[in-house]
Amino acid sequence: MHNTLGEGRTMANIKDIAKLAGVSVTTVSRVLNGHPYVTKAKREAVLQAMETADYERNINAVHLSRGRTNLIGVVVPYITRPYFGMVVEGIADEAIKDNYKLVLIQSNYEAERELDALMMLKLKQIDALIICSRTCSWETVEEYTQYGPIIVLEDGRGHQVSSIFMDHYQSFTRALTYLRSKGHHKIGYCLARQSSPNSNLREAAYRDFYMNRHEAYNHDYMFYDCVQLEDGEWIMQRILKMDDPPTALLVTSDQVAAGILAFCRENGIEVPGQLAIVGFDNQPIARMMHITTFEIPLVEIGRRAFLQAVDGGRAHEEIHLNMIERQTV
Amino acid sequence: MHNTLGEGRTMANIKDIAKLAGVSVTTVSRVLNGHPYVTKAKREAVLQAMETADYERNINAVHLSRGRTNLIGVVVPYITRPYFGMVVEGIADEAIKDNYKLVLIQSNYEAERELDALMMLKLKQIDALIICSRTCSWETVEEYTQYGPIIVLEDGRGHQVSSIFMDHYQSFTRALTYLRSKGHHKIGYCLARQSSPNSNLREAAYRDFYMNRHEAYNHDYMFYDCVQLEDGEWIMQRILKMDDPPTALLVTSDQVAAGILAFCRENGIEVPGQLAIVGFDNQPIARMMHITTFEIPLVEIGRRAFLQAVDGGRAHEEIHLNMIERQTV
DNA sequence: ATTTGACATGGAAGGCGTTTCATAGATTAC
DNA sequence: GTAATCTATGAAACGCCTTCCATGTCAAAT
Numbered sequence: 001m002h003n004t005l006g007e008g009r010t011m012a013n014i015k016d017i018a019k020l021a022g023v024s025v026t027t028v029s030r031v032l033n034g035h036p037y038v039t040k041a042k043r044e045a046v047l048q049a050m051e052t053a054d055y056e057r058n059i060n061a062v063h064l065s066r067g068r069t070n071l072i073g074v075v076v077p078y079i080t081r082p083y084f085g086m087v088v089e090g091i092a093d094e095a096i097k098d099n100y101k102l103v104l105i106q107s108n109y110e111a112e113r114e115l116d117a118l119m120m121l122k123l124k125q126i127d128a129l130i131i132c133s134r135t136c137s138w139e140t141v142e143e144y145t146q147y148g149p150i151i152v153l154e155d156g157r158g159h160q161v162s163s164i165f166m167d168h169y170q171s172f173t174r175a176l177t178y179l180r181s182k183g184h185h186k187i188g189y190c191l192a193r194q195s196s197p198n199s200n201l202r203e204a205a206y207r208d209f210y211m212n213r214h215e216a217y218n219h220d221y222m223f224y225d226c227v228q229l230e231d232g233e234w235i236m237q238r239i240l241k242m243d244d245p246p247t248a249l250l251v252t253s254d255q256v257a258a259g260i261l262a263f264c265r266e267n268g269i270e271v272p273g274q275l276a277i278v279g280f281d282n283q284p285i286a287r288m289m290h291i292t293t294f295e296i297p298l299v300e301i302g303r304r305a306f307l308q309a310v311d312g313g314r315a316h317e318e319i320h321l322n323m324i325e326r327q328t329v
Numbered sequence: 330m331h332n333t334l335g336e337g338r339t340m341a342n343i344k345d346i347a348k349l350a351g352v353s354v355t356t357v358s359r360v361l362n363g364h365p366y367v368t369k370a371k372r373e374a375v376l377q378a379m380e381t382a383d384y385e386r387n388i389n390a391v392h393l394s395r396g397r398t399n400l401i402g403v404v405v406p407y408i409t410r411p412y413f414g415m416v417v418e419g420i421a422d423e424a425i426k427d428n429y430k431l432v433l434i435q436s437n438y439e440a441e442r443e444l445d446a447l448m449m450l451k452l453k454q455i456d457a458l459i460i461c462s463r464t465c466s467w468e469t470v471e472e473y474t475q476y477g478p479i480i481v482l483e484d485g486r487g488h489q490v491s492s493i494f495m496d497h498y499q500s501f502t503r504a505l506t507y508l509r510s511k512g513h514h515k516i517g518y519c520l521a522r523q524s525s526p527n528s529n530l531r532e533a534a535y536r537d538f539y540m541n542r543h544e545a546y547n548h549d550y551m552f553y554d555c556v557q558l559e560d561g562e563w564i565m566q567r568i569l570k571m572d573d574p575p576t577a578l579l580v581t582s583d584q585v586a587a588g589i590l591a592f593c594r595e596n597g598i599e600v601p602g603q604l605a606i607v608g609f610d611n612q613p614i615a616r617m618m619h620i621t622t623f624e625i626p627l628v629e630i631g632r633r634a635f636l637q638a639v640d641g642g643r644a645h646e647e648i649h650l651n652m653i654e655r656q657t658v
Numbered sequence: 659a660t661t662t663g664a665c666a667t668g669g670a671a672g673g674c675g676t677t678t679c680a681t682a683g684a685t686t687a688c
Numbered sequence: 689g690t691a692a693t694c695t696a697t698g699a700a701a702c703g704c705c706t707t708c709c710a711t712g713t714c715a716a717a718t
Contacts, residue, residue, distance in 0.1 A: 013704055024668040029706060037666050059452040060398065061704035064389040064673055071432070080418045085409040092408065092435040096442065101449070103400070104433045106421040113425065120430070123388040229613045262617050284558045285614075288591050342674055353698040358676060366696050390674035393703055 012053035020049035032057060072309055073126040075105045075117045077133050081227065082255060082283050083298060087132050087153065090302020098310055100127075109193070111135045118144040128309035134197070151308045153301065154197040157316050162308045164301055164317040168198050171294050171321045172205035172250065175278050179248045182329060184276060188221030188246035190235060190256055199224075202252065221246045232259020236267070239275075248276035248329070254286040254293055261289055261328065277328040290327040341382035349378035361386065392453075401638055402455040404434045404446045406462050410556065411584060411612050412627060416461050416482070419631020427639055429456075438522070440464045447473040457638035463526070480637045482630065483526040486645050491637045493630055493646040497527050500623050500650045501534035501579065504607050508577045511658060513605060517550030517575035519564060519585055528553075531581065550575045561588020565596070568604075577605035577658070583615040583622055590618055590657065606657040619656040 014032075018025040023042050030038050031046040038046075049055070063069045074091055076084040092102055103126055107113040114135045121129045121144055128149040134141065138159055141150060145160045156163025172189075179187055189206060191199045203222075210217045220242060223235050235256070239245045251257040257279035264271050271277055279286050279293035286293045301319060308315055343361075347354040352371050359367050360375040367375075378384070392398045403420055405413040421431055432455055436442040443464045450458045450473055457478040463470065467488055470479060474489045485492025501518075508516055518535060520528045532551075539546045549571060552564050564585070568574045580586040586608035593600050600606060608615050608622035615622045630648060637644055 026668055039666070056452055058393070058704050059454045060389065060393040064387070064393045065705045069389065078418065079408070079421065080411065080414040082409065085414050088433070089407065089409045089435065092433065096435070102433045104417070104421065104431045106418065123385055125388045229617050259617060288558050288588060355698055368696070387674050394675045
C-alpha cells in the first residue's frame, strides 16, 4: 500500500528527509525525537527539509518500531451511564496531558468484548488497559497482565493487577448504621449486578450488619439489576405491593435513587417520612433532588486510574467515601 | 524493540510460522487473511503451525502495511453529557459489528484537541473521524477530508464532509407554532453554545417566526450556555427577577429542561400554568419528569454516523424530529 | 603525551505483514 | 490442438521508523 497524499503525491518519509537534508536517517530520527548529539546546523537542515517536504511521521511505523502506541484501552459496560461517563472523563482529562489517547471498548458486560480489549493489550495495540467494570474471571484477566498494565476499579488486592477502589463494605455499614440511628429497621437495598465484586461486598456488609445484631432480614427487600432512572418505577411498584414494606432503601446509584424519589413524589409517598433513601455517587441529579448520598469522586478516580496505567507499577489505592446528608433520610 | 512474551520468550512472527509449516510467508499471509489459492494441505499445515507456536499477528505491523487501523476517531466535547453519551453508544454498537474500535477524543470545545483528532486522521492512526460537535472552522476541517472520511453531526451540505443532522430550523419553528397555538406570545429559549451551527439555525427560526408576524421579541428571554441540570437554577433565578417574564421556554436539552422543571416544582411555580417548557432529546429524564420534548434518536444517529464513516462516500442524511407531548405545555 | 569521556554521525539491523509480480502446472474453451 | 484461464506458490519489494553499534573528532584530565 503506497502512502499518498490526497492529490496523488507520495508522502515524504524519513529517508527522503535525510536525503534532502544531507544527513542520515538516524540523525533525522534524532531530531524527530529530540535526542541529543545533533549539531545545530544539521538540526536546522533537517527541520528545513521537513518543512519543505511537508513531512509527517508515519505514526504506524513508529508504533511498530517502538512496540507502543500511546493508546490506553478503557472498558466500560455502557458509556451512557453517568457513572462510567464520569470515570472516562477523568481518564480522558489526564490522558491528554501525557499525549495519550483513549480506545473505548463498550463491553455491555459481555466477556467476549472484554476479551477483545485484553487481546488488544496482548497485541500491543494499546499500552495499558483500564477495566471500569469487570466481566471476565480473575484468572482470565491475570493471564494478560504479562502484556501490560491492567487497572481495575475494584478491590484487586491479592491479584496481579493494579486497582483503585472504594470500600463498599465500610460505606454500606456506615449507611446502615446511620439509618438505624434514625430508627430504621426494615432496610432494603438496590444493587446493580447481582454478583459483581462490588455487590458482593455490599451484601456481605448487609448480612454482617444484621447477623451481628442477631436479627433477621427480609429477602424481599433486595433488588437487583437497578442501574438507571427508569428502574425506580418497578422497584416502587414492587414495594407498594408489599404487606410489610421497607422503610428505608440503600440505592447504589443516584440515578436509580432519583427514579425512586420521582415516583414517590408523584404518588404521594413521603420521603423520608414513609421511605428514606440513601444514594451513591453524588451525581448532579442527587444534588438537584436533595438526595442524601455517598460521594464517589468518579472523575478523580478516572484520573488516578490513568496515572496508575502509565506508571506501570502495581498499586492498590483505596478511596474513602463521605456521606452527604441532604433531605431523603 | 524486541517483541517478547512476558516470560522472555520471543513472540513468533509470520516468518517463523512459514518455516514451521514449510511454506512461504506469502502463503501464511493468505491463510491469515482468508485469501483463495491455498491448497487444503498447506492451509492446515499453517494453521497447525500457528497453533503450536501460539502465534498472534503483530497488529501494528498490519497497520503499517495496510495503512489502515480499524480505528474510528470520535470527537465529543464532553463525554459525560448524556447527549453525547448516547451518540457514542450508537457508534460503538455499530462499530463492534465491523470489528472497529473507537478512539475517543474529548475536545472540551478546544480547537487544539479537535486538531489533534484531525491530525490522527492525516497520520492514518484512525481510518475516519466523527465530529459530534465541531469547534474548528469549516476550512480547517475541509483541509483534512483528503486523508479520510469525516462525518459531522450538523448540516454539512455544501461542505466536503459527510453529515447527519436534524432540521433544527424546522423543529424550532414547529415548537414555536405549537406554543403559539397554546396562547403563548412571550417565548424564551435556552441554547448551548451561543454561536454553534445548531444554535444559529435555531435563532434564525426564532427571528423569522417573529419577523414573519411583524412582532418584536425580548432579548432577555434568550439564555446561552445552558447544557446541564444545574443550569436550570440560574435560568430560573433570572426569570424570577423579570418584570415581564416569558410564559414559555424552548430548552434545547432535556437535562436543562429537567433542571428548570425541578426548580419550578420546588419553588411553587406551576408548569405549565405559569411557565410552559419544551425540551429536546427525549432522554430518560424527560420521560420520568413528563417533559414535552422533541425526540432525537441519538443512538440511531450514532449508528448512522458510523455507517457513513466506513462507507466512505459523501452523504448527507437529515433526521426528522417528532414532538412528544407530555405534561409541560 | 596519553588516556578518557563527551559529542556527532551514519550504517545496518531490527520490528512484521501485505501485496505485486513472476512462474508453472492444470483446466477449460473453441 | 492450442490459446486462454485458473489455481498455487514463493521471492522480493514495500510500508517506515527506532535504535544498537561502530567510528571518529575534540577537549579535558592525568
